[in-house]
Amino acid sequence: AQTVTQSQPEMSVQEAETVTLSCTYDTSESDYYLFWYKQPPSRQMILVIRQEAYKQQNATENRFSVNFQKAAKSFSLKISDSQLGDAAMYFCAFIIQGAQKLVFGQGTRLTINP
Amino acid sequence: DSGVTQTPKHLITATGQRVTLRCSPRSGDLSVYWYQQSLDQGLQFLIQYYNGEERAKGNILERFSAQQFPDLHSELNLSSLELGDSALYFCASAWGANTGELFFGEGSRLTVL
Numbered sequence: 001a002q003t004v005t006q007s008q009p010e011m012s013v014q015e016a017e018t019v020t021l022s023c024t025y026d027t028s029e030s031d032y033y034l035f036w037y038k039q040p041p042s043r044q045m046i047l048v049i050r051q052e053a054y055k056q057q058n059a060t061e062n063r064f065s066v067n068f069q070k071a072a073k074s075f076s077l078k079i080s081d082s083q084l085g086d087a088a089m090y091f092c093a094f095i096i097q098g099a100q101k102l103v104f105g106q107g108t109r110l111t112i113n114p
Numbered sequence: 115d116s117g118v119t120q121t122p123k124h125l126i127t128a129t130g131q132r133v134t135l136r137c138s139p140r141s142g143d144l145s146v147y148w149y150q151q152s153l154d155q156g157l158q159f160l161i162q163y164y165n166g167e168e169r170a171k172g173n174i175l176e177r178f179s180a181q182q183f184p185d186l187h188s189e190l191n192l193s194s195l196e197l198g199d200s201a202l203y204f205c206a207s208a209w210g211a212n213t214g215e216l217f218f219g220e221g222s223r224l225t226v227l
Contacts, residue, residue, distance in 0.1 A: 004156075035215070043202060044116065045157075045218035091156060100170035102147070102216060104156040 002027045004092050004105035012111040013082045020067075021077045021108045023092030031097035034068065034075045039107070040088040048090070051075065079110075087112045117141065120205050120219035128227055132193040135222045139186055139207030145169070146188040147216060148180055151202040163188055195226045 004025045013019035025034070036048040051059045051068050058066050063080045075094075079086055092105040117140035127133055139146050148160040159172035163182035174180075177195075182188040192199060202223050206216035 033215075037218075043221050043223075045204060045206070045216075046116075047215060047217075050215060100162045100164075101159045101172060103159070104149075106156040 002029075002094070002096065002103050004094060004103050006090075006092055006105035006108050008108045009106070010109045010111070012113055013079075014113050015084060016081055018078060018080045019082055019110065021079075021090050021092075021110065023075045023077070023105055025073050025075065025092070025094050025103075025105075027073070027094070027096065029096045033095050033097070034066075035093045035095075035102070036064070036066070036075075036077045037091045037093060037104075038086075038088045039091065040085075045091070049077065082112050084112050084114060086110065116217040116219065118205060118207050118217050118219035120203075120222050122222055123220065124223050124225075126225045126227065127195060129195055129197060131195050131226075132191065133195065133224065135190040135192070135203050135205075135224075137188045137190070137205030137207075137219060139188070139205075140217055143207035143209050143217070144186065145208040145210065146182055146186070147206040147208070148174075148188070148190050149204040149206065151204060151221070152198075153201070157204065160190070192224070195224075197226050200224055200226045 032053045034051040038046045049061045067076045089107045091107045095102045119138040144165045147162045149157040160174040162170040180190045202221045204221045206218045
């Protein structure tokens with residue numbers, strides 16, 4: 001079975017600093033996609049960043065970047081220059097190529113301290 | 115705004131009752147997914163429809179059912195409600211059947227008293 005583990009239920013960081021959220025996953029497949037979703041207090045699930053497993057280069061979206069270690073099945077999210085608006089629950093998720101189900105981790109609640 | 119519309123946003127009902135949650139996908143999207151998020155939990159996949167047909171089923175209870183209509187909107191029916199069914203129910207849509215990049219609605223918060 002495919003699983004996603006986020007070992008940090010909560011994290012906090014000072015505004016303008018950098019924080020890294022951890023995610024590991026388990027699958028025997030080689031073709032899959034990985035995602036980080038953000039869920040602010042508004043409850044909306046917002047896609048932050050996406051990584052294709054076949055790509056060696058780590059994805060980057062402005063202040064958000066990932067460290068994808070395929071052999072270790074690790075997919076961490078780095079947020080640089082943290083802003084108050086980054087406060088949210090962050091969910092790691094993945095889907096096997098050709099599958100229908102996006103599997104989510106339990107989430108990490110990120111607090112930004114002013 | 116993701117373009118996915120869910121109604122109602124909030125719903126309070128009693129045990130044993132039945133409710134219907136509605137979802138309108140983004141324009142052009144053929145897939146609709148339903149997820150359940152209980153308090154402080156991750157999202158649990160319930161069911162997926164693609165162009166009117168059921169494509170995948172997750173941990174959906176027999177008391178729950180869903181369908182996707184010809185205009186591609188979807189409804190999730192929850193019956194014989196129990197206290198444990200209280201949760202946030204998300205609908206998400208995607209263009210393809212297995213693209214992975216889902217666009218989520220704002221969710222329907224169901225409270226069963």
